[in-house]
Structures are given as structure tokens and as C-alpha cells.
Amino acid sequence: MSAASRVIDLTNxxxxxxxxxxxxxxxxxxxxxxDMDRLDAIMSRPRPLRRGEHLFRAxxxxxxxFAVRSGSLxxxxxxxxxxxxxLGFHLPGELVGLDAIxxxxxxxxxxxxxxxxxxxxxxxxxxxxxxxxxxxxHHFMKLISKELARDEAMLLLLGKGNAEERLATxxxxxxxxxxxxxxxxxxxxxxxxxxxxxxxxxxxxxTVSRMFSRLQDExxxxxHRKNIQLHDLGRLRAMIHLPEPxxxxxxx
Amino acid sequence: MSAASRVIDLTNxxxxxxxxxxxxxxxxxxxxxxDMDRLDAIMSRPRPLRRGEHLFRAxxxxxxxFAVRSGSLxxxxxxxxxxxxxLGFHLPGELVGLDAIxxxxxxxxxxxxxxxxxxxxxxxxxxxxxxxxxxxxHHFMKLISKELARDEAMLLLLGKGNAEERLATxxxxxxxxxxxxxxxxxxxxxxxxxxxxxxxxxxxxxTVSRMFSRLQDExxxxxHRKNIQLHDLGRLRAMIHLPEPxxxxxxx
DNA sequence: CGCAATATTGACCACTCTCAATGAGGGTGG
DNA sequence: CCACCCTCATTGAGAGTGGTCAATATTGCG
Numbered sequence: 001m002s003a004a005s006r007v008i009d010l011t012n013x014x015x016x017x018x019x020x021x022x023x024x025x026x027x028x029x030x031x032x033x034x035d036m037d038r039l040d041a042i043m044s045r046p047r048p049l050r051r052g053e054h055l056f057r058a059x060x061x062x063x064x065x066f067a068v069r070s071g072s073l074x075x076x077x078x079x080x081x082x083x084x085x086x087l088g089f090h091l092p093g094e095l096v097g098l099d100a101i102x103x104x105x106x107x108x109x110x111x112x113x114x115x116x117x118x119x120x121x122x123x124x125x126x127x128x129x130x131x132x133x134x135x136x137x138h139h140f141m142k143l144i145s146k147e148l149a150r151d152e153a154m155l156l157l158l159g160k161g162n163a164e165e166r167l168a169t170x171x172x173x174x175x176x177x178x179x180x181x182x183x184x185x186x187x188x189x190x191x192x193x194x195x196x197x198x199x200x201x202x203x204x205x206x207t208v209s210r211m212f213s214r215l216q217d218e219x220x221x222x223x224h225r226k227n228i229q230l231h232d233l234g235r236l237r238a239m240i241h242l243p244e245p246x247x248x249x250x251x252x
Numbered sequence: 253m254s255a256a257s258r259v260i261d262l263t264n265x266x267x268x269x270x271x272x273x274x275x276x277x278x279x280x281x282x283x284x285x286x287d288m289d290r291l292d293a294i295m296s297r298p299r300p301l302r303r304g305e306h307l308f309r310a311x312x313x314x315x316x317x318f319a320v321r322s323g324s325l326x327x328x329x330x331x332x333x334x335x336x337x338x339l340g341f342h343l344p345g346e347l348v349g350l351d352a353i354x355x356x357x358x359x360x361x362x363x364x365x366x367x368x369x370x371x372x373x374x375x376x377x378x379x380x381x382x383x384x385x386x387x388x389x390h391h392f393m394k395l396i397s398k399e400l401a402r403d404e405a406m407l408l409l410l411g412k413g414n415a416e417e418r419l420a421t422x423x424x425x426x427x428x429x430x431x432x433x434x435x436x437x438x439x440x441x442x443x444x445x446x447x448x449x450x451x452x453x454x455x456x457x458x459t460v461s462r463m464f465s466r467l468q469d470e471x472x473x474x475x476h477r478k479n480i481q482l483h484d485l486g487r488l489r490a491m492i493h494l495p496e497p498x499x500x501x502x503x504x
Numbered sequence: 505c506g507c508a509a510t511a512t513t514g515a516c517c518a519c520t521c522t523c524a525a526t527g528a529g530g531g532t533g534g
Numbered sequence: 535c536c537a538c539c540c541t542c543a544t545t546g547a548g549a550g551t552g553g554t555c556a557a558t559a560t561t562g563c564g
């Protein structure tokens with residue numbers, strides 16, 4: 001009970017939000033503490049998303065940007081034939097919904113891969129705040145620019161990489177993001193299914209499975225269902241002849 | 253001679269810039285005429301790029317955004333092995349360089365596919381202007397959001413589409429963009445090589461060639477070197493089981 | 505406990521890549 | 535003006551990566 005009440009205690013959530021999400025979003029970008037507080041003030045914290053629950057769906061009106069606080073999200077485009085294209089997985093501190101600004105309508109869907117909490121940032125109030133805090137404009141341009149660079153790295157991966165390179169890149173990307181968040185870079189649990197991984201990487205589920213098995217046979221990783229252990233980050237990196245995702249310089 | 257002098261006449265270029273590039277960028281976004289003029293005032297027009305000449309290279313410091321005025325650009329990531337990944341082709345009215353904002357450094361290169369003119373928009377002065385014209389913030393967020401949605405449509409194409417779907421989507425995208433610019437939607441000249449097309453679509457040059465031949469055999473298009481005639485847009489669209497690029501709604 | 509969903513593994517096949525040869529333009533220099 | 539060269543494009547043949555189909559674990563959940 002005390003654990004449960006701690007989860008819904010607003011003060012704690014507010015602190016958690018600032019520490020976990022806001023700080024991660026804002027501090028590296030050089031936003032000042034006072035401005036962070038003003039940004040924090042316009043945010044709301046809806047109840048946590050359960051696994052499989054949608055944060056928004058393609059076609060929904062765009063009202064807010066979202067920052068993941070805990071858990072993880074899958075962002076995907078639903079296709080006509082009932083299938084979907086996974087566009088990305090979002091970890092705490094990452095911003096979601098930026099692609100909806102153009103048409104003021106979400107063009108993709110976002111659902112929780114596990115129990116997930118987010119901060120809701122009403123876009124209109126964000127706009128007002130930008131008028132008061134000029135640096136905020138550049139700040140958000142940076143955030144959205146980062147998404148753009150991320151997608152471009154993904155285009156490179158899908159355009160040039162084979163199955164092994166795709167999976168290795170995926171694992172290294174997760175590893176790096178977990179490390180940045182203070183978790184182990186060499187052991188973590190996947191919150192997404194093999195199906196989602198394959199979909200994201202443009203591969204069949206079976207190919208993902210086979211690649212996991214091959215990497216395990218080579219002693220580079222140990223895979224047991226969702227649990228992944230990376231034994232040799234160097235060898236994993238060596239498998240990638242493409243620039244690593246998120247690396248600032250991607251030229252040779 | 254009169255033709256040559258017309259090209260370098262600043263007044264005409266200014267008019268051309270406003271009409272061709274600025275208006276296309278700004279008017280659909282709801283920017284007011286007066287603000288457009290202020291935006292126009294901070295722009296400069298460097299000399300035209302020759303075919304193959306770079307507008308910027310990966311690693312260059314980021315100073316400005318660029319809007320294509322005439323001609324076309326190829327944006328690509330140089331890879332370690334000397335190859336490149338083409339990320340997109342940009343036609344008049346399209347903005348380039350947005351992915352450089354995050355690191356204040358260009359992460360990809362842009363070169364002219366033909367003689368190409370651009371508007372240069374110094375980012376710092378743009379920042380200042382955003383302080384004066386609040387609506388400009390939303391305006392640029394929209395533009396960059398559009399790029400994001402474009403890249404996501406491309407991820408879908410590369411993740412799910414076969415060679416035929418990729419080429420058909422590419423042709424329809426060009427067709428639509430030419431139509432929007434007042435040119436024929438059913439006949440146009442490609443400014444990029446087969447090699448660039450294949451690279452962009454994640455296909456070998458030979459596959460692109462074979463697909464062109466197949467589409468021609470089926471009577472859907474006529475291809476003669478750079479010249480493309482689309483005889484049956486409907487049939488071309490029917491080849492795509494994926495959402496069309498740029499379509500506002502991409503869910504089924 | 506049993507059903508359903510997820511994951512793994514194998515066999516086969518198709519799409520696309522690679523390699524190779526030929527053909528078509530476009531530019532340069534004689 | 536033509537011959538030559540070089541790049542680009544097309545076409546064919548063979549090979550390989552990854553997709554599809556199918557069967558069999560394994561796990562999670564009601």
C-alpha cells in the first residue's frame with residue numbers, strides 16, 4: 001500500500017518527473033534551472049499507461065508533446081493491410097509526438113511496451129512559454145533536430161545494412177541509451193517482442209531469432225528470452241561498417 | 253547577355269526568391285506577408301551551385317538553413333568505406349540543413365544535381381527574429397516536423413516495400429511535388445542518376461533499371477534516359493500497398 | 505492445467521545483389 | 535565533323551541473403 005501510494009503521490013511524481021525526464025531533456029541542452037521550473041509548471045502527469053495501452057493513435061488531434069518518464073513506448077505507423085511499421089522505441093527522457101506538429105494530427109501511434117509513465121506538455125502552452133523564454137525555441141529545435149538525425153541514421157541502416165549489422169546496431173543503440181541512463185550497458189531486458197524488433201529493423205521475426213542465435217554461438221552475446229547480455233561490445237561494434245546511431249560525426 | 257544579366261540582377265533574384273522559395277515555404281504555413289518580408293530581409297542569395305558542387309559537407313559548422321530556389325539538391329551521408337547513403341532529393345521550396353541544429357554541425361552533405369540556387373537563412377538571425385515574431389517558432393517547428401514525417405514515411409518504405417513499391421513511390425512522390433510546383437505531374441526529367449535513385453531506395457542500380465524496364469513493358473511509364481512519362485498514375489498508385497509519402501493520414 | 509502467444513529451428517524458395525558484357529550518350533580533342 | 539573515350543544505363547546469368555511456410559519448443563496467463 002505504501003508503495004502504491006508513493007506511485008500516485010503528486011509531489012514525488014513531480015520530483016521524479018523533474019529528475020528523470022525534464023533534467024534529462026533540458027540540462028544537456030543548456031536550459032537554465034529557473035526556465036526548467038517554468039517548463040515543469042505547464043506539464044501534467046496522466047496516470048501510467050499499462051502494457052499495450054495507447055498514448056495516442058494515428059489520426060488523433062495533436063495537443064501535446066510527451067516525454068517518457070519511466071517504462072518504454074513503441075511508436076509505429078498502422079498500415080492499410082492491418083500490419084504496422086515500427087518507427088522507434090522510446091526510453092525515459094525521450095520526446096514523442098514531434099512529427100504531429102505539421103498537420104496538428106498524430107501521424108503515428110504510440111503504445112506502452114510495459115507500464116509506462118509520461119509527462120504531458122501541452123503544445124499551446126509551450127508556444128506561449130517560447131514567447132517568454134527565447135532560448136526555449138532553440139532548445140526545441142535541437143530536440144526535433146535530434147529526432148531527424150536519428151531517423152536519418154535509421155535510413156542509412158535500412159538502406160545499406162544486412163541483418164547482422166541491423167541487429168548489432170540495434171543492440172548497441174540500446175546499450176548506449178541504458179548506459180546514459182545509469183543502467184548496465186552490458187546486460188538489460190528487452191521490453192519489445194522479437195516481432196517488434198524485426199518490424200523495426202525491416203527483418204522477419206525468424207531472421208531476428210536466427211541472428212540472435214548466431215551472435216550467441218559466436219560468444220558475443222547471451223540471449224535468454226527478453227534478457228540480453230553483451231559480452232563483447234568491441235566485437236559487436238566491429239560488425240557495424242556503418243556509423244553508429246547517434247554519433248555526432250557520421251562521415252569517414 | 254541579357255539573359256545572363258537577368259540571372260545576377262539582385263532585384264529579380266529577390267523577387268524570384270520570394271515568389272519561388274519564400275512563398276512556398278511560408279504561405280502554406282500561414283505566415284503573414286509582413287513577417288515574410290522581415291524573414292526575407294535576413295536571407296542572402298549566394299551564387300548558384302554548379303552541378304556536383306557542394307552546398308555543405310558533413311562535418312561543416314552549421315551557420316544557416318537553406319531553401320532551394322531553383323534546381324535540385326542531393327542530401328547524403330558519406331560512409332567510412334567511401335560510399336554514400338542518399339537521404340533525399342530536394343526541390344525548389346524545400347528546406348535543407350535542419351538536422352544540423354542539434355550538434356551545430358552538419359551531419360550530412362548536400363550537393364547540386366544541376367545548376368541550383370538557394371536562399372541562405374542565417375540561423376542566429378533567424379533566432380533573433382523568432383524573438384520578435386512568436387508565430388515564427390511554430391512555423392519552423394512545422395517545417396522540421398514535416399521533414400520528420402517525410403523520413404518516417406521513408407522508413408516505412410525501406411522497411412516494408414519491395415523494389416517495385418519503392419520505385420513507384422519514388423516516381424509518385426516526384427510527380428506530386430512537380431504538380432505542386434506547377435509542372436506536369438505526368439512527364440518530367442530526373443536530375444539524379446540511376447545510381448542515386450538506387451542508393452536512395454536501398455536498391456542496386458541494376459534493380460532500378462530492371463524495374464524501369466518492367467514498368468515500361470507493362471505500359472505504365474515510358475522511360476528514356478532522364479525523361480520519365482507516367483501514363484497511368486492510378487496503376488502506379490495501385491502498386492503501392494503502403495501509404496503514399498506526404499499523405500496526411502497514414503493509417504488504414 | 506491447458507490454451508494462446510511468443511520464440512526457435514529447419515527446409516525451401518524468391519527477390520535482389522553481384523559480376524560481367526553490351527549499348528547509348530556526351531564531351532573532348534584532333 | 536568525326537573518332538575516341540568515359541560515364542551511365544541496360545540486360546543477362548548465377549549466387550546468396552533473407553523471406554515464407556511449417557513444425558516444435560517455451561513461456562505466460564486465465
